[in-house]
Amino acid sequence: MIAQIRADVKEKLKHHPKRLRHVLAVEKTAHALARIHQADETETRIAAIYHDTMKYASLSEQLRYLPASEIERFQSAPVMYHALSAAAELEKTYGISDPIILDAIRYHVFGRPHMTLVEKIVFVSDMCEPNRHFLDWKALDQLAQKDLDKAVYEIMIIIASYVEKDDLPLHPLQEEAMKYYKEVCCGQTQKSH
Ligand SMILES: [Fe+2]
Numbered sequence: 001m002i003a004q005i006r007a008d009v010k011e012k013l014k015h016h017p018k019r020l021r022h023v024l025a026v027e028k029t030a031h032a033l034a035r036i037h038q039a040d041e042t043e044t045r046i047a048a049i050y051h052d053t054m055k056y057a058s059l060s061e062q063l064r065y066l067p068a069s070e071i072e073r074f075q076s077a078p079v080m081y082h083a084l085s086a087a088a089e090l091e092k093t094y095g096i097s098d099p100i101i102l103d104a105i106r107y108h109v110f111g112r113p114h115m116t117l118v119e120k121i122v123f124v125s126d127m128c129e130p131n132r133h134f135l136d137w138k139a140l141d142q143l144a145q146k147d148l149d150k151a152v153y154e155i156m157i158i159i160a161s162y163v164e165k166d167d168l169p170l171h172p173l174q175e176e177a178m179k180y181y182k183e184v185c186c187g188q189t190q191k192s193h
């Protein structure tokens, strides 16, 4: 199954070599982290390889997969649509309904509170694969190997700084996620995974 999905992703992204390099590297990084943190390797790899598949689909194509409630919920953060629609497409195309895989794809953009182990791994791998040379991906990867929650929080801060630099407001889910992982890292909230 993974081989077929990877082959299809290669075909879909054949005109976007940088993105293809990124998703293959995210798969590799996520796979290594799955081994370290004993997450399900197959779930992690499928989510990682598929997470950006809808990145270059038109907005109308992305929205076609989504219920009105989701379109409305993320109207102020349309970057979420490529993630939500990729999960929907994976489910439709391959009959994969495993919520662990689907949620890891759905919430890879800025995370959410109470992420599963696979969600956290895909979320951090998206930012600490070696093609992310504009940030200290190596340090983030090392942190993720040691303390996944801390890496999640560090990366949430980086992502929020990008949003704020563009003078955009944070989405409420992004704010909730940051608050939750700040508490997790400060030891005030029990880890859910
Ligand atoms: Fe993405």
Ligand SMILES: [Fe+2]
Binding pocket: 022, 026, 051, 052, 126
């Ligand atoms: Fe990505």
